[in-house]
Amino acid sequence: MAALTIRDLLEAKGKRQLAYVQVAREEEAIAASQAGMDMIGTAFIPERAHFARAVPDTHFQFGMPWGKHADATEVLRDAMAAMQAGAQSIYCGMSPSVVEALAREGVPVICHVGLVPPKATWTGGYRAVGKTLEQARMVWRQVQDFEAAGAFAVEMEVVTANLAAEISRRTSMLTISLGSGGGCDVQYLFSADLLGENRGHVPRHAKTYRNFAAERDRLQAERVAAYKEFIADVSSGAFPEADHIVKMDPDALQGVWRHDV
Template sequence: MSSKRPTVADVLALKGRNQLTMLRVTTLEEAEAAQKAGVEMLSVPPELMTDPRFRDAAPDCFTVPGGDKSVYVTKDECLGEAFRMIRAGADAVYCAAGLDTIRTLRAEGVPVCGHVGLIPSKATWTGGFKAVGKTAESAFQVWKQVRTLEEAGAFAAEIEVVPAEVATAISKRTSLFMISMGAGAGCDAQYLFAEDVLGAHRGHYPRHAKVYRNFAAEYDRLQRERVAAFAEFVADVEKGVYPGPGHVVRIPRDELDRFLNDLAGA
């Protein structure tokens, strides 16, 4: 792939040839790091997509904005938001709303990435936050979801927490660009959240996450340094050593004398 940002056609042309990488990033710093590291695809919240600095940070990353809130809006609201994202420089939009909405987006020329398997906003229908497709019947339901997304006009789908064998078989039989989040290596891209990759929180890490750094420990260290610095500031004020001579401005002596004389006569 060239250094130029790929189009939907470029992405689809890579299906079955090699796996791309995708990260969910939420800050400009993460976006810039992903660009420099060679990550090909990004998922971003809408507010990051519309930040005018975003494309300077990640000019070459194929970017798909969206989130679970896209499920609970009307078709017109979804279409308006999609147009807003495309104008901001998005390459496609994520949509877990109904098939009619996806058809409408496709009819307007908006590239759509759907979602199958464990869909967080719809997890109540599949038994909560757990793997989907561990029986023949439920695996076939995932396949049917993929087929309906194809028919509705999506170009890609995230397949989340589905057995690797199931996801591989589906990916081989669909024209959709399949993005694996916890669905094994037989799809077209591997997708993780930046906060998991960075070890940036102390909560639960999903089975499929791989933690490459320990930012949580670094945040703890920075917090200790923050408290220490604030305490030193308090102590300096109490001892009278802040502000010192280098922290204030001065007035020439003759100007000060004139001011004090004027003040005395006021």
């Protein structure tokens, strides 16, 4: 199946919920694509630049790391490189003026409202946004500004669910819910939360489907045990065994020591 285009994503708005996952490893991207994920994303950093090519049948988004770029020109340069690397869309958590600069050049942009972690101090820290009339109006105003700037989608992170649902009905943008309820067009989770790789705190909005942390603990214990067995074999002379080595012909070996050869 071909990757969903921007047009495909927008045509799905209001018709069906899309599934979207943020990955950190190539094998996660491949697994998500094989599972039938609609959208896959990751940060656009050198060690992940090849991820999009590994999953050509899935809509792939590269995110511009927040704080890396000083102005729209720097973002546009990286966004163009990300598109060349195979991305179908770009996440940008910067201002509407930066989003406008990208959109003007034809870059499909996902913007971000609600709890934006690097800017969380402005909304009271790591908590839901939109509980008060003032905050709700702020979120709605930001959505309108980003829509006017040309973004095709908006990530709404931990926005109150009923507010997010109302906004979704009032904007032409694709709405992406990260902890903002089922009234948006796309449901979004981080792979680390979905697979249960985190220890300790798990975000309230995340649903964990596996316990990879326990599996990694088991594998780590197996690594330690294997290393201990290797050390013991080296100490006792049990390693290497005959199957692990190659010998030269004994007669030829003797010739090494004869000076008349």
